Amino acid sequence: MTIKMTTIDTMPDSVRIPVYRREDHGVGIVHIGLGAFHKAHQAVYTDDALSKTGGDWRIVGVSLRSDAPSDELRPQNGLYTLIERDAAGSRARVIGAIAAAHCLKTDRKAVEAALLSAETRIVSITVTEKGYGLDRATGGVDPAHPAIAHDLKLPSDAQGLAGLLVWALGQRRALGRAPFTVLCCDNLPENGVVLRGLLVDFARRAAPDLADHIVHGVAFPSTMVDRITPAATQDTRDLAEQMTGYRDEAAIETEGFHQWVIEDHFPTGRPNWEAGGAIFASDVRPYENMKLRMLNGAHSMLAYVGFAAGHHFVRDVMADPDLSRLVTRHLSAAAATLAPLPGVDFAAYADQLTERFCNPHLAHATYQIAMDGSEKMPQRIFSAIPDARASGGDTRAFAFATAAWLRHLSQSTHDCAPYELRDPRADELRTMTQDRDAPEIVRAVRAASFVPRDVSQDAAFWDAVQSILHEMLTRPMSEVISVEVA
Ligand code: CS2
Numbered sequence: 001m002t003i004k005m006t007t008i009d010t011m012p013d014s015v016r017i018p019v020y021r022r023e024d025h026g027v028g029i030v031h032i033g034l035g036a037f038h039k040a041h042q043a044v045y046t047d048d049a050l051s052k053t054g055g056d057w058r059i060v061g062v063s064l065r066s067d068a069p070s071d072e073l074r075p076q077n078g079l080y081t082l083i084e085r086d087a088a089g090s091r092a093r094v095i096g097a098i099a100a101a102h103c104l105k106t107d108r109k110a111v112e113a114a115l116l117s118a119e120t121r122i123v124s125i126t127v128t129e130k131g132y133g134l135d136r137a138t139g140g141v142d143p144a145h146p147a148i149a150h151d152l153k154l155p156s157d158a159q160g161l162a163g164l165l166v167w168a169l170g171q172r173r174a175l176g177r178a179p180f181t182v183l184c185c186d187n188l189p190e191n192g193v194v195l196r197g198l199l200v201d202f203a204r205r206a207a208p209d210l211a212d213h214i215v216h217g218v219a220f221p222s223t224m225v226d227r228i229t230p231a232a233t234q235d236t237r238d239l240a241e242q243m244t245g246y247r248d249e250a251a252i253e254t255e256g257f258h259q260w261v262i263e264d265h266f267p268t269g270r271p272n273w274e275a276g277g278a279i280f281a282s283d284v285r286p287y288e289n290m291k292l293r294m295l296n297g298a299h300s301m302l303a304y305v306g307f308a309a310g311h312h313f314v315r316d317v318m319a320d321p322d323l324s325r326l327v328t329r330h331l332s333a334a335a336a337t338l339a340p341l342p343g344v345d346f347a348a349y350a351d352q353l354t355e356r357f358c359n360p361h362l363a364h365a366t367y368q369i370a371m372d373g374s375e376k377m378p379q380r381i382f383s384a385i386p387d388a389r390a391s392g393g394d395t396r397a398f399a400f401a402t403a404a405w406l407r408h409l410s411q412s413t414h415d416c417a418p419y420e421l422r423d424p425r426a427d428e429l430r431t432m433t434q435d436r437d438a439p440e441i442v443r444a445v446r447a448a449s450f451v452p453r454d455v456s457q458d459a460a461f462w463d464a465v466q467s468i469l470h471e472m473l474t475r476p477m478s479e480v481i482s483v484e485v486a
Contacts (some may be wrong), residue, residue, distance in 0.1 A: 002241070003068050003245060003246050003272070004075070004076070004117060004247050005076045005196070005244075005246040005250075005319060006075065006076055006077060006079075007077075007079075007081070008079060010245070011094065011188055011244060011245070011246075011290070012089075012244065012245060014092070014243070015058070015081075015092045015093065015244050016092070016093040016094070017093075017096075017209075018047060018050070018094065018095070018096030018097075020050050020051055020096070020211040021049045022055060022058070022099070023306070024054075025050055025054060025055065025056055025057065025058050025099075026056030026058065026101070026119055026391070026403065027056065027057075027058045027059065027060050027099050027114070027117070027119055028055070028057040028058070028119060028120065028121050028269075029046065029058070029059045029060070029120070029121070029122045029123070029124060030058050030059070030060045030064075030114045030115055030122075030123045030124075030269070031060070031061050031062065031109075031123075031124045031126070031410040032059035032062045032064065032067035032123065032124070032125045032126075032127060032164075033062075033063065033064070033126035033128070033131065034062060034063040034070065034073070034101060035063075035069065035126060035128075036229045036230075036231060036232055036252045036254075037126050037185075037225075037227070037229050038061070038124075038126045038185070039080060039082065039098075039250070039252050040082060040228055040229040040252055040254035041126075041185070041225055041227045041258060041330045042059075042126075042185055042225075042228050042257075042260075042292060043059060043098055044059075044093075044095060044097075044258070044276060045260060045273045045275075045276035045277075045278055046059060046096040046271050046273070046276075047095045047276075048273075048275040048276030048277075049271035049272040049273050049274075049276060050070070050096070050271070052272060052275035054274040054448070055271055055272070056098075057271040058097055058098070058099035058117065059097050059098050059099060060098075060099060060101075060120075060254060060303075061073065061098050061100070061101040061102070062101075062102050062103070062104060062114070062160065063101075063104070064103075064105075064127065064131070064147075064160070064164075065088060065103070065104070065105055066103065067105065067106050068130045068185060068224075069101060069250070070101035070102050070103045070106075070107070072250040073098060073101035073233035073250045074100075074101055074251040075249075076248065078096070078097075078098035078099055078100060078101060079094055079096060079098075079248075080095055080098070080248055080250035080251060081093070081094055081095075081240040081243070081246070081248045081250075081251040081252075082095050082251075082253075082254065083236065083239060083240060083243065083251065083252070083253040083254070084253075084254060084256045085254070085255065085359070085361035085362055086254055086255055086256040086257070086359055086361065087359075088256060089162050090239070090243065090361065091256075092240065092243040092462070094244070094442070095105055097340060100114075102114070104159070104222055106156025111164075114162070114166070115172075115180075116168060116171050116175065116177070118177050118480060120180050121178075121180055121181065121268040121269055122180055122182075122183055122266070122268070122472075123165065123168075123181070123182055123267075123268075124184075124185055125161065125178045125182070125183065125184050125185060125186065125195070126184065126186055126225075126329060127161055127281075128186060128375075129159055129186060129187065129188060129370065129372060129375035129376055130372050130424040131160075132161060132162070132186075132188075132194075132195070132198055132396075133145030133147055133148035133160055133161070134194065134198055136329070136378055136449065136450050136452075137449050138154075138201075139194065139197045139198075140197065140198065140201030140202075141162060141183045141198055141201050141202050145160070147159045147160025147161070147162075147163065148202070151206070152202070152205055152206050154206050154207070154241075154404065158169060158196060162199055162202040163202065163206070165199055166202050166206065166207060166214070166445070168180075169199075169210060169213065169214060169218060170207055170210050170213075170335070173210070173213055173217075173359075178268055179213075179218045179268075180218075180268075181218070181219040181220075181221065181266050181267065181268055181270070182195060182196075182199070182218060182219070182220050182430060183220075183221060183223065183260055184220070184222070184223065185223055185225045186225075187225070187291075187292060187296055187376075187379070189285070189292060189383065190222050190285060190287065191222050191288070192220035192221050192223070192263065193220065193222060194265060195220055196214065196215070196218070196220040196455065199218075200215055204281075210422055212395065215419070217265050219265045219266060219268075221262060221263040221264070221266065222262075222263045222284045222288070223260065223261065223262045223263065223284060224259070224260070224262075224284050224287040224291050225257040225259075225260055226257075226258065226260070226262040226289045226291055226295065227254055227255060227257065227258040227259070228254065228255045228257070228356060228359075228364060229252065229254040229255075230253065230254075230362055230363055230364040231365070231368060232251060232253065232405060233363070235285075235363070236251050236252060236253045236340055237249065237251050239251075239253065248333075251375075252261070253362070255356060255359055255362060255444060257352075257398065258276075258277070258326070259277075259280050259291075260273065260276075260277070261278075261279045261284045261288075262278055262281070262284065262401075263280075263281065263282065263283070263284050264280040264282070266283075266334070269356050272368060276370035278461060286338070286339060286341045287392070289338055289383075290338055290344065290346070290349065291337075292379045292380055292383070293329055293334040293337060293355060293380065293381075294334045294335060294346070294349065294350060294383045294420075295353055295381065296337075296376065296379075296380045297330060297334050297381055297384065297398075297401065298327050298330045298331050298353065298357075299314070299369050299380075300336065300369060300373065300377065300380050300381065300405070301327070301330050301397070301400065301403060301404060302314065302318075302327050302357070302366070302369075302372075303317075303322065303366040303367075303368075303369035303370040304324065304366075304373075304405050304407065304408045305317075305323060305364045305400075305401075305404045305477060306323060306394075307367055307370050307408065307482065308367040308404065308407060308408065308415070308416055308472070308477040308480060309323065309477040309478050310416060310477075311323070311361075311366055312365060312367070313363050313364055313365060313366065314357050314362070314364040314365075314369070315358060315359060315360050315362065315363075317357075318354070318357050318358045319358075321486075322481045322482055322485045323481060324354075325485045326400070326481065326484065327353065327357065327358040327483060328350070329397050329485075330397045330401065331350040331353060331354070332347075332350065333388065333393065333394060333396070333397035333398065334384055334397070335347070335349075336388065336391065336394075337384040337387035337391065338387075338395060344428050365450070367419065370408055370422075371422035371425065372423050373405050373408065374423050374424070374425045374431075374448075374450050375423075375424065375450075377402070377405060377449070377450070378452065381398050381401050381402060381405075381451070382402075382451060382452055382455045384399075384457060385398050385454075385455050385457075385458060385461060386452075386454050386455065395458075395460075395461050395464070396434055396464060398461070399461055399465045399468055400468055400484060402465045403466075403468035403469040403472055404472065406433060406441050406442070406445060406465070406472075407469060407472040407473060407477075408421075409421065409423075409429045409432070409433040409441075409445075410436070410441065410473065411430070411433075412435060412472075412473055413480070414476075414478040415472075415477060416477075425450075426447075429445075432444035432445055432448070433445070435452075436465045436469075438469040438473060439466055441469060441471065442465055442466045446462050468484075470476065471483070
């Protein structure tokens with residue numbers, strides 16, 4: 001008989017369970033973006049902190065739109081299984097850090113209460129790059145982003161992140177409560193600075209008296225977050241049931257590796273995340289650049305090239321010797337653009353990434369990584385190009401990655417099955433790329449708002465992109481890859 005995961009009273013000994021009494025610990029964090037990544041990363045660090053040093057740091061998880069995450073977690077009292085999978089095997093662990101789960105759309109009152117509670121000292125966020133409504137060119141809000149457009153009218157039901165946080169910070173000030181620390185955990189460079197700029201711009205437009213309060217009174221530490229976490233599937237839930245004996249609708253799987261580098265600026269306190277291995281640094285930018293350009297840059301390149309070459313998962317891409325050489329090339333080209341980081345050997349980091357990408361137990365879909373490219377390419381690929389130029393380095397690897405992205409946007413199916421283009425700018429990108437040749441595509445995309453001005457002006461770079469793209473649009477990807485590595 002299937003036992004649903006509502007308690008963990010009879011877990012097998014092989015499954016690690018929380019060693020703390022959950023009910024003894026209050027809530028200190030509201031987390032917005034209750035997806036697999038949060039459950040595999042910040043919630044696990046918090047679980048470790050609670051196990052080791054306790055504190056009132058349990059988490060109220062919030063999703064802005066979908067009620068699936070809260071519907072899965074609520075009947076399980078916030079408990080869920082985390083399965084770590086790598087060469088050392090598969091290990092199951094139950095995480096107890098999530099105290100409650102809500103969806104803004106359906107449980108607005110509960111979300112508002114959590115954001116305004118005097119006990120809430122940190123609001124952490126993983127809404128993915130596209131969730132912010134950020135205008136890359138200005139660093140402020142994009143008034144065309146649907147949630148921003150709605151929230152700038154100052155409705156009583158803010159839908160987007162900026163509107164909700166500015167509203168909550170304003171209410172807290174009116175109630176005489178200290179502001180919470182805002183902790184961005186998405187893959188954006190200087191993510192704390194970016195989020196502060198976004199909220200200040202939103203406030204200037206919608207609630208000007210709050211802008212100074214946000215600039216001077218609210219802390220926005222930056223962070224580098226890392227753990228490869230594929231979307232959970234039926235296989236994940238079946239594996240969790242096999243390993244624990246419980247049916248867990250909220251189970252997730254991830255790799256063994258995890259990393260979190262955080263700027264230590266928490267005026268209202270924080271959990272002892274060091275217990276889970278978090279590193280506190282005065283400047284996280286070098287770590288962010290390393291991770292964004294090496295891990296995420298190589299990920300995007302291999303996803304676009306691999307998907308077009310017929311590989312469903314990252315592990316399949318890595319099993320293809322030519323593609324794996326392209327990954328190695330990309331990693332070393334990206335490493336060459338980085339300022340030295342004391343104590344970190346980029347070559348060793350690249351080897352570790354290769355091993356992580358090869359993880360045979362993780363079914364990480366290339367199509368998943370390929371989505372939202374217009375939100376990912378700037379920090380993963382474009383940001384490296386001026387640095388490569390400045391150091392006299394080669395930009396071929398970045399041109400190849402860019403061409404592969406453009407080919408993906410064109411939805412050319414001469415050598416693969418039709419697929420849906422998933423990107424918040426899908427309509428605009430389709431107009432720029434579909435049924436067009438390489439020069440037309442390059443001309444249109446080069447001038448787009450999400451391409452930084454210095455990259456847009458790099459004629460030699462775009463010449464290379466155009467000639468690679470021409471090959472990609474006229475020959476099967478497998479042939480283009482063979483020629484590229486020859
Ligand atoms: C991936 C990331 O989907 C993607 O774009 O590159 O989610 C990646 O797996 C994580 O950043 C790893 O920490």
